[in-house]
Amino acid sequence: MHARFSSSLLTAILLAAGAQAAASTLNQNVSWTIDRAGTATKYRVVAYGDSIYAGYNGSTTSAAKYSAPTVDAEYLSAQWNAxxxxxxxxxxxxxxxxxxxNKIVAERSYMQASSTRVVTFEMCGNDGLQARTAYKSQTGTCDDAVLTAAENSCKTFVTAAMDYINANAYAGVKLKVISNLHxxxxxxxxAQSSCKDPNTGATVRMQDKFLPSLARINHMMCDVARQKGFMCADNFAQYMGADHDSNGDGQIDSEALRYVPGESQASYVNRITATLRSTIRDANTHFVSSSSSYDYIQSDDTHPTYTGSTVTAGLFGGTTGTGAPRYTSFSGGKNPIWNQYGHERMGWAVSVFNLPTP
Structure with a gap:
C-alpha cells in the first residue's frame, strides 16, 4: 500500500512538472535577505520582471541566488548598514x-510594505524574442509588423507599469529603477533572413533589422523613465560595449553607448546603429580591457551568467531565506567581480542610483 502511494505521488509530481515545463511561462519568486552583522534594521528591495530578474538558469525548479536584484541588495546593505x-x-x-x-498589479502588496525603499522592474525581453522568432520564420516578403507590435506593446506596458508603481508603491520608497534590454x-x-525586403527584393541581414528595433525600445524605456521619476539602468551599454576605448574616440565604449537623458529617439538610434555600431560586441565576449574578456551570457545565448549557488524557484515554490553578505564593503562602489558576470554587472548598474540613506 505504501509503495503504491509513493508511486502514485511520484507520477502526479512528474505529470505536473511536465505540464508546467511545457507551458510558456514559469513563476520564479524568491525572497532572500542579506543579513548584515551588527544590525537588526531591515529594508526591502522589490523587483518585478521576467526570467532576467528571476535569475533563470535553464531549470524549472531553481534560479540563481545572486541575480541582479539581490546583487543590488548586497550593495545597499553595505551602504545603509542594514x-x-x-x-x-x-x-x-x-x-x-x-x-x-500578473506581477506588478496582482502582486502590488510586496511594494506596499512599509519597509520597501527600492522598486525596480524589467520587461519586454520576451516581446522582442518572440517577435524575432516570428520574423525569422517568415518566407516570401518580409513584414515588419511583428517588430512594430512588440515595440508598441512594450511602450504601453512600461508606461502603465511606471504609472502604477508611482500610484501604488509605499510612500517611503526612495528609488525606482527600470532595467533596459541587452x-x-x-x-x-x-545572418540573412529567409524572407525578402519588399523594396529591394533581397534577403535582410537580421542584425540590421533587429538592432534598430531594440534601440527604439531601449530609448523609450529610458526616456519614459526620465519623465516619470524612474532611473534607467542601461544594460545594453553595460553588456554590449567594452570597458575600454576600442575605437580611439576618447570614450570608454560602455559609457559612450549609454542613453543620454533628454536625447531624441532619432539621435539615440543613429548613435547605436551607425555612429558607434563598430563598438558593439556580443556579450558572450565582454571585454573589460583590450586583452581580457568575460562571458555575460549563458549557453542558451539569452540569459545572464551568475556566480554562486542556486535557490528553489519554480515548480516546487520559491525560496525564502537569509544569508550573510558575500562582501561587506566596496572599493569605489564596486565588488571585486562587478564586471565578470552578467548578473553582477546588471546588479551594479542598478546600484549606482542607490541613495546614501534609506
Missing part, C-alpha cells in the same frame, strides 16, 4: 503585458 530583503516577483517567459498584470544573440543574428 539588512536588505530582496523580493523577486518574476515570471520567466512572460511578455510585458503578463509582467504588468541584445542576446547579437553575433548569431549576423
Amino acid at each position: 539588512d536588505i530583503e530582496s523580493v523577486r516577483r518574476t515570471k520567466s517567459g512572460a511578455v510585458a503585458e503578463d509582467v504588468y498584470n 541584445y542576446p544573440g547579437y553575433a548569431a543574428d549576423s
Whole structure:
C-alpha cells in the first residue's frame, strides 16, 4: 500500500512538472535577505520582471541566488548598514503585458510594505524574442509588423507599469529603477533572413533589422523613465560595449553607448546603429580591457551568467531565506567581480542610483 502511494505521488509530481515545463511561462519568486552583522534594521528591495530578474538558469525548479536584484541588495546593505530583503516577483517567459498584470498589479502588496525603499522592474525581453522568432520564420516578403507590435506593446506596458508603481508603491520608497534590454544573440543574428525586403527584393541581414528595433525600445524605456521619476539602468551599454576605448574616440565604449537623458529617439538610434555600431560586441565576449574578456551570457545565448549557488524557484515554490553578505564593503562602489558576470554587472548598474540613506 505504501509503495503504491509513493508511486502514485511520484507520477502526479512528474505529470505536473511536465505540464508546467511545457507551458510558456514559469513563476520564479524568491525572497532572500542579506543579513548584515551588527544590525537588526531591515529594508526591502522589490523587483518585478521576467526570467532576467528571476535569475533563470535553464531549470524549472531553481534560479540563481545572486541575480541582479539581490546583487543590488548586497550593495545597499553595505551602504545603509542594514539588512536588505530582496523580493523577486518574476515570471520567466512572460511578455510585458503578463509582467504588468500578473506581477506588478496582482502582486502590488510586496511594494506596499512599509519597509520597501527600492522598486525596480524589467520587461519586454520576451516581446522582442518572440517577435524575432516570428520574423525569422517568415518566407516570401518580409513584414515588419511583428517588430512594430512588440515595440508598441512594450511602450504601453512600461508606461502603465511606471504609472502604477508611482500610484501604488509605499510612500517611503526612495528609488525606482527600470532595467533596459541587452541584445542576446547579437553575433548569431549576423545572418540573412529567409524572407525578402519588399523594396529591394533581397534577403535582410537580421542584425540590421533587429538592432534598430531594440534601440527604439531601449530609448523609450529610458526616456519614459526620465519623465516619470524612474532611473534607467542601461544594460545594453553595460553588456554590449567594452570597458575600454576600442575605437580611439576618447570614450570608454560602455559609457559612450549609454542613453543620454533628454536625447531624441532619432539621435539615440543613429548613435547605436551607425555612429558607434563598430563598438558593439556580443556579450558572450565582454571585454573589460583590450586583452581580457568575460562571458555575460549563458549557453542558451539569452540569459545572464551568475556566480554562486542556486535557490528553489519554480515548480516546487520559491525560496525564502537569509544569508550573510558575500562582501561587506566596496572599493569605489564596486565588488571585486562587478564586471565578470552578467548578473553582477546588471546588479551594479542598478546600484549606482542607490541613495546614501534609506
